[in-house]
């Protein structure tokens with residue numbers, strides 16, 4: 149099903165990422181679908197917990213993906229995904245992919261820091277391939293301590309995703325179609341991806357609508373959320389606001405795992 153409806157699938161969990169290039173139907177030609185597929189990463193994780201991952205193990209896991217015709221494989225290899233160094237699962241997966249002949253790239257995220265310069269927005273809506281930490285998901289909760297903060301009312305843009313007119317979406321293993329991690333426009337197991345994309349109207353989405361109007365500050369205002377006075381950046385506020393809205397909008401803020409639940 150993915151192969152017929154997605155142009156690109158990206159999986160990223162526990163230091164293992166891969167992308168699948170297939171052709172989209174014409175109407176979806178500008179969409180890139182990014183899918184989080186759990187089977188292999190979970191297997192890697194299981195292998196990691198019992199015995200260290202070996203190059204041979206990694207080759208076995210990746211060979212089936214290679215046989216599927218995956219055209220673009222990315223692996224996260226930094227201290228936020230696993231240990232550093234040549235023995236990290238990411239480094240081993242990368243070497244195994246190279247050995248197999250999978251087109252492979254590494255994603256390495258720099259240590260958390262805050263840039264005081266306004267975001268240029270040049271890479272907005274594009275896949276993350278490096279740079280600093282984006283304070284979304286786990287990073288918003290685990291990596292923001294001690295960083296400088298800004299008043300929440302000043303966080304009035306969505307700096308990293310084109311949520312109004314997305315050119316890519318993320319698709320997770322549960323079928324949720326995300327315009328940003330944990331911000332769903334529907335589930336492709338119940339509604340075809342083509343329909344979700346065709347019918348998507350940001351202004352009618354209860355979470356995306358306010359984000360487009362005035363960033364996460366507008367989202368917090370719209371729902372009169374009780375939050376802290378200041379946040380590290382827009383995504384930090386967005387994540388915390390969305391997490392507090394999860395009980396009210398579980399179908400739009402999915403899966404719960406993104407919010408640590």
Ligand code: SF4
Pocket residue numbers: 284305306307308309311328329331359364382383384386387
């Ligand atoms: S502001 Fe929210 S929707 Fe926009 S990129 Fe950040 S986390 Fe995603």
